[in-house]
Amino acid sequence: MEATEILQEIAGQVSACEKCNLHYSRKHAVPGEGPVNARLLFIGEGPGFNENEMGRPFVGQAGKFLDELLDFAGFKREEVFITNVVKCRPPENRDPLPDELNACAAYLDKQIETINPDVIVTLGRFSMAKFLPNVRISDVHGKPAWVNERLIVPMYHPAAALHQPSLKNSVIADFKALPNAITEGQNKKLFMLEQQKQEEDKSAADSAEQLSLF
Numbered sequence: 001m002e003a004t005e006i007l008q009e010i011a012g013q014v015s016a017c018e019k020c021n022l023h024y025s026r027k028h029a030v031p032g033e034g035p036v037n038a039r040l041l042f043i044g045e046g047p048g049f050n051e052n053e054m055g056r057p058f059v060g061q062a063g064k065f066l067d068e069l070l071d072f073a074g075f076k077r078e079e080v081f082i083t084n085v086v087k088c089r090p091p092e093n094r095d096p097l098p099d100e101l102n103a104c105a106a107y108l109d110k111q112i113e114t115i116n117p118d119v120i121v122t123l124g125r126f127s128m129a130k131f132l133p134n135v136r137i138s139d140v141h142g143k144p145a146w147v148n149e150r151l152i153v154p155m156y157h158p159a160a161a162l163h164q165p166s167l168k169n170s171v172i173a174d175f176k177a178l179p180n181a182i183t184e185g186q187n188k189k190l191f192m193l194e195q196q197k198q199e200e201d202k203s204a205a206d207s208a209e210q211l212s213l214f
């Protein structure tokens, strides 16, 4: 099956999903949207009021701000894929519960596998915790990390930055620095691979030297 068809199939499954209680209160499920060949995948928390009305991710005030942030980073919304850790709106925008996150995880995992992005940008604590548990967002925001062969860049959620003006400048600075963070992460990986290769070459040379002694 083509990647586009797989994403469509996931979207269909999400729209009909009843795997957790969030399906009772949703108006529209929000599977996510963007090109199947996107190199950047943004993962937020869950749909809010406007997203639930329209069935699209990040369309309210936070979505408008995300568009501005993407602009700061030099990306267009049409170039990136945007989704959430839970695809249905938690009532009153409360935090998603552990059983809801677990129930919904397979959809996101399949989207990641299908899109296979170069970089995943997490927006907020819940998507960050999927890749980087046991860290505080205030300590790691904007800093690239390799997790299971994927480059993860954790960011504050745009809605949090809108509600807490003290975070706004921080999230803008992080997005402006996103291209550098991606380059830094990729260079770190190249450095690690080079070091690994040198160690393998050295160990092969040591083995050959030992053999030559017999």
Ligand code: SF4
Pocket (backbone or CB within 6 Å): 014, 015, 017, 018, 019, 020, 021, 022, 023, 029, 086, 087, 088, 100, 103, 104
């Ligand atoms: S949040 Fe996810 S698991 Fe729960 S009903 Fe919606 S699509 Fe299904």
